[in-house]
Amino acid sequence: MLNHEILFKRPHLLEAFLFCEREFFLETMGVYNQDNTPMRIGDNYHEKRTKPHSYAIKVDKINWERNELIEIKKRTIGEGAIMQTYLYLKMMQNYSSKIKRAVITSVEKHQKIMLIYPDSDLEKKLTIIFDKINHMEKIPARKEKKGLCGKCSLFDYCWVD
Numbered sequence: 001m002l003n004h005e006i007l008f009k010r011p012h013l014l015e016a017f018l019f020c021e022r023e024f025f026l027e028t029m030g031v032y033n034q035d036n037t038p039m040r041i042g043d044n045y046h047e048k049r050t051k052p053h054s055y056a057i058k059v060d061k062i063n064w065e066r067n068e069l070i071e072i073k074k075r076t077i078g079e080g081a082i083m084q085t086y087l088y089l090k091m092m093q094n095y096s097s098k099i100k101r102a103v104i105t106s107v108e109k110h111q112k113i114m115l116i117y118p119d120s121d122l123e124k125k126l127t128i129i130f131d132k133i134n135h136m137e138k139i140p141a142r143k144e145k146k147g148l149c150g151k152c153s154l155f156d157y158c159w160v161d
């Protein structure tokens, strides 16, 4: 059974969860498939779960004068980017209570989204996500169509029989 606490150690997994729950599940197990390297299950999972991760929050920039996190996205700002940035903001409260704002900027779309901590709607969404993770008992099904998988590194794992 998974525990949502893993998101506080590896917050980037939140974006994976929102893209594909199966990818999230496999990544928490340390499954990867790169350059035909045989997949490894177990040691990576064990190591990541037992060693404290010193650099869990990886933001693009911090504007210290404005007490603001800055996240830069190349293309459209999706739900995954919003929720992940909000999770960073939430985690930052353990380090600096002054940083309560984040700006996500899309370079290609000239789009900006501002997040303020705390946000009751985003907190509710996070609670739903945490709950889903805590009740995830088996590997989720793959997506309905290959075309929805984009450039997922686990494509062969899921689709090559």
Ligand code: SF4
Residues within 6 Å of the ligand: 019, 020, 021, 022, 023, 024, 141, 142, 143, 148, 149, 150, 152, 153, 154, 155, 156, 158, 159
């Ligand atoms: S290949 Fe597709 S179904 Fe499989 S983990 Fe990746 S996104 Fe999910």
